[in-house]
Amino acid sequence: xxxxxxxxxxxxxxxxxxxxxxxxxxxxxxxxxxxxxxxxxxxxxxxxxxxxxxxxxxxxxxxxxxxxxxxxxxxxxxxxxxxxxxxxxxxxxxxxxxxxxxxxxxxxxxxxxxxxxxxxxxxxxxxxxxxxxxxxxxxxxxxxxxxxxxxxxxxxxxxxxxxxxxxxxxxxxxxxxxxxxxxxxxxxxxxxxxxxxxxxxxxxxxxxxxxxxxxxxxxxxxxxxxxxxxxxxxxxxxxxxxxxxxxxxxxxxxxxxxxxxxxxxxxxxxxxxxxxxxxxxxxxxxxxxxxx
Amino acid sequence: xxxxxxxxxxxxxxxxxxxxxxxxxxxxxxxxxxxxxxxxxxxxxxxxxxxxxxxxxxxxxxxxxxxxxxxxxxxxxxxxxxxxxxxxxxxxxxxxxxxxxxxxxxxxxxxxxxxxxxxxxxxxxxxxxxxxxxxxxxxxxxxxxxxxxxxxxxxxxxxxxxxxxxxxxxxxxxxxxxxxxxxxxxxxxxxxxxxxxxxxxxxxxxxxxxxxxxxxxxxxxxxxxxxxxxxxxxxxxxxxxxxxxxxxxxxxxxxxxxxxxxxxxxxxxxxxxxxxxxxxxxxxxxxxxxxxxxxxxxxxxxxxxxxxxxxxxxxxxxxxxxxxxxxxxxxxxxxxxxxxxxxxxxxxxxxxxxxxxxxxxxxxxxxxxxxxxxxxxxxxxxxxxxxxxxxxxxxxxxxxxxxxxxxxxxxxxxxxxxxxxxxxxxxxxxxxxxxxxxxxxxxxxxxxxxxxxxxxxxxxxxxxxxxxxxxxxxxxxxxxxxxxxxxxxxxxxxxxxxxxxxxxxxxxxxxxxxxxxxxxxxx
Numbered sequence: 001x002x003x004x005x006x007x008x009x010x011x012x013x014x015x016x017x018x019x020x021x022x023x024x025x026x027x028x029x030x031x032x033x034x035x036x037x038x039x040x041x042x043x044x045x046x047x048x049x050x051x052x053x054x055x056x057x058x059x060x061x062x063x064x065x066x067x068x069x070x071x072x073x074x075x076x077x078x079x080x081x082x083x084x085x086x087x088x089x090x091x092x093x094x095x096x097x098x099x100x101x102x103x104x105x106x107x108x109x110x111x112x113x114x115x116x117x118x119x120x121x122x123x124x125x126x127x128x129x130x131x132x133x134x135x136x137x138x139x140x141x142x143x144x145x146x147x148x149x150x151x152x153x154x155x156x157x158x159x160x161x162x163x164x165x166x167x168x169x170x171x172x173x174x175x176x177x178x179x180x181x182x183x184x185x186x187x188x189x190x191x192x193x194x195x196x197x198x199x200x201x202x203x204x205x206x207x208x209x210x211x212x213x214x215x216x217x218x219x220x221x222x223x224x225x226x227x228x229x230x231x232x233x234x235x236x237x238x239x240x241x242x243x244x245x246x247x248x249x250x251x252x253x254x255x256x257x258x259x260x261x262x263x264x265x266x267x268x269x270x271x272x273x274x275x276x277x278x279x280x281x282x283x284x285x286x287x288x289x290x291x292x
Numbered sequence: 293x294x295x296x297x298x299x300x301x302x303x304x305x306x307x308x309x310x311x312x313x314x315x316x317x318x319x320x321x322x323x324x325x326x327x328x329x330x331x332x333x334x335x336x337x338x339x340x341x342x343x344x345x346x347x348x349x350x351x352x353x354x355x356x357x358x359x360x361x362x363x364x365x366x367x368x369x370x371x372x373x374x375x376x377x378x379x380x381x382x383x384x385x386x387x388x389x390x391x392x393x394x395x396x397x398x399x400x401x402x403x404x405x406x407x408x409x410x411x412x413x414x415x416x417x418x419x420x421x422x423x424x425x426x427x428x429x430x431x432x433x434x435x436x437x438x439x440x441x442x443x444x445x446x447x448x449x450x451x452x453x454x455x456x457x458x459x460x461x462x463x464x465x466x467x468x469x470x471x472x473x474x475x476x477x478x479x480x481x482x483x484x485x486x487x488x489x490x491x492x493x494x495x496x497x498x499x500x501x502x503x504x505x506x507x508x509x510x511x512x513x514x515x516x517x518x519x520x521x522x523x524x525x526x527x528x529x530x531x532x533x534x535x536x537x538x539x540x541x542x543x544x545x546x547x548x549x550x551x552x553x554x555x556x557x558x559x560x561x562x563x564x565x566x567x568x569x570x571x572x573x574x575x576x577x578x579x580x581x582x583x584x585x586x587x588x589x590x591x592x593x594x595x596x597x598x599x600x601x602x603x604x605x606x607x608x609x610x611x612x613x614x615x616x617x618x619x620x621x622x623x624x625x626x627x628x629x630x631x632x633x634x635x636x637x638x639x640x641x642x643x644x645x646x647x648x649x650x651x652x653x654x655x656x657x658x659x660x661x662x663x664x665x666x667x668x669x670x671x672x673x674x675x676x677x678x679x680x681x682x683x684x685x686x687x688x689x690x691x692x693x694x695x696x697x698x699x700x701x702x703x704x705x706x707x708x709x710x711x712x713x714x715x716x717x718x719x720x721x722x723x724x725x726x727x728x729x730x731x732x733x734x735x736x737x738x739x740x741x742x743x744x745x746x747x748x749x750x751x752x753x754x755x756x757x758x759x760x761x762x763x764x765x766x767x768x769x770x771x772x773x774x775x776x777x778x779x780x781x782x783x784x785x786x787x788x789x790x791x792x793x794x795x796x797x798x799x800x801x802x803x804x805x806x807x808x809x810x811x812x813x814x815x
Contacts (some may be wrong), residue, residue, distance in 0.1 A: 008395050008474070010806075013306060013314035017405030025412035028451035029419075035517050036444045059401075075473060079398035082469040090461045090499045097507030097537060101522060109530035119525070131521055131528030221518045225528035228520035232511065 009071045016059040023051030060250070067267065068259055077266055084270040088277050091240070095281050098236065102229045102288060110225070128152050130224025137226070143216050150218035152226070155290035158205050163286050165205070166241075169198035170279045173248070173272050183262045185255070192252045195275070199245040206238050233289055237281055244278045247271045305805045313408075316400035317805060318385045323702075324407050325382030326695075330771070332374030332414065333688075337764050339367040344726075344760040346743050347753050360743035361429035362421060362445075368432035369449070372549065373456045374414055376687050380552040381406070381463050383694055384491050386702065388467065390796040390803065391485045393476025393812045398469035402462050409459035413452045420448035431741055433538055434508075436523040436531050440515050447516070450509045457502045464495035464502075471495075476795075478814035482576070485794050486569060489576050490555030493583045494548050500587070501544035508537040532597050539590035547586045549683055550650075551579060553690030554621060557643050560693050561625050563792040564640035565632030571624040578617035578624075585614050595663050596670045604663045611661035615654065622651055637789075638712035642693035645720050646686060653681030656731065671741075674734025680727045692719070692770065699777050700784035704802035707777045711769055718766035725759025 030044025066072065072080075106127050113132065114125035120132035128137045128150075135150045142151040153159060176191035213219040221231050251271045254260065260268050305311070315321060342363045346354045355363070385403065389396055397403045421427040425443020428434065439446055471492045475484070484492075512534070514520040521527020523534050562569045569575065591599060591607040599607075625647050634640070656678040660666045669675060692715070699707050729752035734740075738749045745753065784801040795814070799807055 010396050011316050011401050013310065013316055014401050014404060015310075015314050017401060018313050018408045020405065021408045021412050024409070024455060025415065028412075028416055028448075028455065032444055032447040032451060035447055078473045079469045082473055083399055083402070083465050086465045086468055086499055087461070090465075090503045093500050094503035094507055097504050097511075100537065100540075101507075101511065101533060104533050104536065105522075105529065109533060110528055113525055113528065113530070129528045131524070131526055133526035134521070134528065221514065221520050222527075224521045228511075228514065228522050228527070228529065232514065232520070232522075 007073055007075070009066070009073070009076050011066075014059075014062075016055050016062070020052055020055045020059070023048045023055060027052065064254060064259065064267065077264070080266050080270065084266075084273060088273060091277065095233075095236065095284075098229065098233045099284065099288065102233065105225050105229060128223075128226035128230075130226055134224035135218065141217070145216070145218035150220075150223045150227070152217065152219055152230070153209055153213060153290065155286070158209050159286060159290045162202050162205050163282065165198050165202045166279045166282050169195045169202070170276055172198065173275050177268065177272055180255075180260060180265055180268060181262050185258075189252070189255055192248065192255055196245060196248050196252055199241060199248065199275075202241055203238065203245065206234070206241075230289060233285055237278070237285055240278045240281070244271070244275050247274060314404070316396075316404055318389050318397045318400070318403065319702075319803070319805070321397075321403050321407050322382045322385030322387075325378045325385060325410075328407070328410055328414075329375050329379035329382055329691075330774075332370050332378070334767065336367050336370035336375055337767060339363045339370070341760060341764050343367065344757040347745070348757040349754075350745050350747055350750055352744055355743070357743045358426060358429055361431075361741065362427045364741050365428045365431055366417065366421065369417060369428070369452075370414075371683075372432065372545070373453075374410070374417075376549045376683065376691070377456075377460065378407075378410055379691050380491075380494075380549075380687075381467075383487075383552065383556065383691070383698075384463075384467055387698065387796060388470055388488055388491060389474070390799060390807055391488050391794055392471065392474060392479050393795050393808045393814060394470060394474035395806065395808050395811075397466050398474050399466045403466050406459050406463040406466065409455050409462075413455035413459070416448045416455070417452040420445035420452075423448070433535075433542070434512065435538070436512060436515065436534050439512055440523065447513065450513050453509045454506055457506045460498050460502045464498040467491055467495040468499075476808065476811040476814050479795075482573065483814060485555075486558035486572065486575055486579075487552070487555035490551045490558075490579050493579050494551045497544045497548050497551070497583055497586065501541045501548065504537060505541040505545075508534060508541065511537075532594070535594045535597055536591065539593045540587070542593065543590045544583075544586040546683065547582055549687045551582065553646070553687045554579065556690045556694040556697070557625060557646055559794070560639045560643040560697050561628050561647075563697070563789050564635055564637060564643070565629045566634075566790060567628055567632040568793065569624070570627035570630075571620070574620055575624055578620040581617040582614060585610065585617070589614065592661055592663075592666070595666045608661055608663045612658065615658055618654055622647060622654075637696070638707070638709060638716055639693045639697035641713070641716045642689050642696065645716070646689045646693065649681055649685030649689070649720075649723070653678055653685060656681065669734060671739055672734035673730040673738045673740055676740050677727045677730035677734060680723075680730075684723060684727075689719070689723075692716075695770070695774070697789075698796075699774065700788045701796060701799075701801050701803070703777045703781075704784055704800075705777045705781035706784050706788075707773050707781070711773045711776075715766055715769040715773060718769070719763055722759050722761075722763030722766055726756050726763055727759075729753075729755045729759075 025048070026044045027048030030041045030048055034041030034045060110127065110129060111125045113120060114123050123132040126137065130137065130150060135148050138145060138149050138151055140152045140154040141157065145151050172191045173195045176188050176195060179187035179191060219227055219230070221227055248271050251268055254267065306315070312320065312324060342355060343360065346352070346360055385397065417427070423444050425445055427445040428439070428449040429442070430438045434449070471484070471488055511520070511522045515522050515524065521529040523529050523531045558569055558575060589607055589611045591603060592611045595604055595607070636644070656674070660669050660675065660678060696707060696712055733749055733752050736749065738745055786800050787797050788801060795812060798812070
């Protein structure tokens with residue numbers, strides 16, 4: 001319930017943000033305790049995460065209800081667009097850090113480490129490397145790694161498949177968007193569903209790759225700076241894909257309930273923008289982490 | 293739902309504690325930010341007094357060295373992330389909608405969340421001081437390998453940084469959307485008050501810089517607990533990588549602290565000079581230039597870490613370039629005052645002191661930009677003096693100027709001018725007594741972040757500690773002034789000052805709970 005002030009929608013006081021913050025506090029507190037193997041840690045984490053999930057459900061649900069009630073005029077819509085756009089920009093900067101770390105390590109610090117004979121006699125600058133004191137790299141997709149050795153995931157197996165999956169999902173979400181703009185609800189639902197399935201298939205393949213890496217390739221977070229950059233880049237990307245799939249699923253449910261109009265559907269577009277962003281990051285990963 | 297009853301209900305000011313917990317009103321949220329900032333300012337200030345007390349004499353008297361290191365670290369984290377940044381976001385919340393003729397911030401619920409992320413984050417940082425092993429003791433720069441060691445206090449610090457970062461990103465998104473989307477008809481970009489401009493630029497800096505810090509501390513966390521080797525040469529990593537990433541955030545960060553201050557000064561000086569701001573357009577472009585340069589100078593914080601000569605030279609010359617747009621600003625303020633009808637009420641006193649003292653801080657910065665010279669100054673008290681001349685005398689004194697300038701608008705009452713002047717003189721004299729001697733200490737070679745020192749540094753340290761006591765306790769005067777103005781006093785007119793420029797002065801003092809429900813026309 002709220003009043004229109006000069007047309008711009010000003011929401012009533014809200015309790016969701018405050019409670020979400022409490023959930024976040026419990027999550028951080030619990031995680032820290034858990035990292036130090038203290039008893040209530042996992043329970044606090046679960047409680048915090050549950051609070052966050054429930055509150056986000058309620059908060060976004062409220063926004064969706066308001067949107068369907070027609071409370072948002074064009075100016076509010078522009079605010080949402082700017083908000084989402086600049087949020088994605090901040091995400092770009094977040095991934096830029098890890099790409100930057102990768103480039104710095106490969107181009108500068110690993111060669112420097114090998115160049116100073118005083119530091120690590122006999123260390124040669126190669127990539128992938130687990131560093132002078134780490135495991136030895138024995139080439140990609142080597143399934144017979146011994147102790148003190150590690151392998152890596154070749155680019156043109158599952159990662160190539162993953163690239164195809166994500167790139168085609170960017171196409172299908174765009175086809176769904178065209179359908180929405182032409183008010184073809186059946187096509188919209190179908191292509192959006194296909195997008196969710198493609199995203200989920202990517203997650204499945206990526207999880208398989210991680211198990212392969214840990215169980216057979218000897219490639220772990222502990223595999224020196226190669227393992228560190230590999231897992232932090234693909235891991236945060238995978239997390240973003242997961243968020244994207246959840247978002248698209250929510251949008252799909254809303255589509256099935258008849259939400260969104262041909263000329264007014266920022267919820268859909270925001271999710272699609274995010275999905276394209278996740279897709280673009282993957283292309284960067286495929287080139288700089290897997291191929292090169 | 294759409295009845296007039298509901299409309300009427302919405303215009304009432306909500307009562308009780310839930311007004312503050314659940315508010316979506318930009319003025320309420322601005323007030324929350326400002327009080328949070330002030331509390332953090334007192335907490336962080338108390339920690340700096342612990343530091344100064346220990347340094348009053350050589351030897352160890354007051355605290356043990358580990359606790360001393362925690363104090364230097366947490367003092368800095370609290371002042372940077374808890375006091376100055378939220379303080380200016382408070383100003384932004386209060387003033388930007390009123391300055392551009394908007395009914396509120398663009399995303400009011402998000403605005404509430406941006407604020408209410410801060411107290412849990414501050415709580416985590418405070419908790420860290422009481423866990424086994426104590427709080428972070430690495431300096432606010434959190435350099436590994438020191439931060440790879442240590443107890444759970446460091447993990448609390450990492451999550452504190454994450455949550456504060458979320459708050460800053462959400463706040464910046466809101467500010468950008470408000471400025472770009474909510475301006476009244478006729479309020480073109482080049483008609484915006486300079487405070488709005490500097491905040492727009494600051495918000496972009498935040499969006500680009502804060503995620504970088506989040507990434508850096510995330511790598512610290514994985515190095516600490518998940519076996520990664522980003523910063524460990526044994527695994528092929530490099531601790532200097534952290535320094536590069538940290539300062540890629542850190543240098544924009546200090547401009548995040550100072551640009552809104554430039555904005556405040558650019559509002560205050562024209563009012564008390566009774567002249568329009570000199571060189572408005574050049575001010576806008578100078579702010580943008582400073583923001584751009586801030587992203588290509590980071591390694592001047594790490595000349596001594598071991599970089600190729602070409603890198604040292606690039607960062608030296610790029611850093612020197614910053615003096616040009618900053619100089620443009622200083623000279624524009626001077627030209628604004630030139631032949632103006634000057635009066636020196638408290639806001640103007642603070643503003644003028646900022647122009648003088650910040651210029652000093654800028655010039656010592658220029659000295660340190662010279663690579664070979666910096667090898668001598670690096671990690672000495674010279675950098676402590678430089679930093680406080682820019683961030684205390686630049687940002688914090690500007691905040692004081694802004695508080696006195698807009699307090700009558702916020703509360704509807706004039707503040708106590710006599711007490712304000714006491715606050716000003718005690719703060720500025722205390723500040724200079726505290727930090728001026730630190731230049732000499734640094735040049736003579738006293739290292740920073742050390743609880744003990746050689747005997748020849750004693751006198752300057754004692755002077756510094758005495759100054760810090762004066763400066764510290766003078767801040768309680770501000771509390772008295774603000775509380776007095778809230779509780780009563782001479783009624784302030786809508787204009788408050790003599791013909792000040794800006795839409796905020798067209799509103800009554802205090803402004804109604806909702807302002808500019810209908811957008812004003814700007815000619």
